[in-house]
Amino acid sequence: MVLATLKLMSAMNWLAKPPVPLSLVNEVLFSIIHFDELTSTNDYIKNNYRLLPDVSLIRADYQSAGRGQFSRNWESNRGQNLLVSLLLKTGINDLSVHSYEEQVRNSLISLLDFYGVNAHIKLPNDIFVGDRKISGILIETKQIAGVYEYLIIGIGLNVGQTEFPDYLNATSIALQSPLKIYLEDVFNKFISMLEVNLAPLLTKTP
Structure with missing residues (x-):
């Protein structure tokens, strides 16, 4: 694990003061890299995707410039919520983008159900409890000459935060x-549910 982290940091030494991972864990289906703070987990992947394993999950305790859909800010207190982005680099096409997106949504709904939270999907990629938002998903892709370089699925889930500005109209698992x-x-x-739901798709990847 330490060696893997050192290799990652060595490959990133061209960055000015690159963020240092708190941990790197190799799961069965993907690698998890955990940071204390990033500007955005999606942006971190976009800047470093060539250096990352084909299936990676980036986690941050805090995002200084988190983003949601339509370039909206994603606001979250430090260390209280789930802020992650999933990177997929192989076997990506128009159909699989939809399939991965659907399975991430299903994983979040199952997770909330496990904690007794009755949530529903508000298309395209928000999850609400009643009229309050508890989670959002941000999909970003890159293509070169019609071939997908990557699919990034950014996920924000309000977990432990119990106070929100009124304008956010938000809620959390804790509430x-x-x-x-x-x-x-x-x-x-969440990782356990995500692995179960993504396994059939990942095992199809050539």
Whole structure:
């Protein structure tokens, strides 16, 4: 694990003061790289995707310039919510983009259901509890000469935060669930559900 982290940092030494990972974990289906702070998990991948494993998940405790759909800001308190982006580089086409997006949404709905939160999808990629937003997904792709370089699925999920500005009209698992909520437990459960839902797609990848 330490060697993998050192290799990643060595490959990134051209960056000015690159962010240092808190940890790097190789799961069965993808690598997880965890940072204390990034401007945006999606932006980090876009700047470094050539150096990252084909299937990677980038996590940050805080985003200084988080983004949602339509260039809106994604606001989140430090260390209280789930801020991750999934990178996929192989076997990407128009059909698989839709399939991966759908399975990420399904994983989030299943996760919320596990914690007793009755949520629904508001197309294209928001998840609401009643009339309050609890999660959002940001899809970004890059093509060169019609061939996909990558698919990035950014995910923001309000977990432990209990106070939001009125204009956000937001809620969180902690506000909606009858259970005691711990961010690491939520993250680990999400990873387990994501692996189950993505496995059939990833095993099809040539």
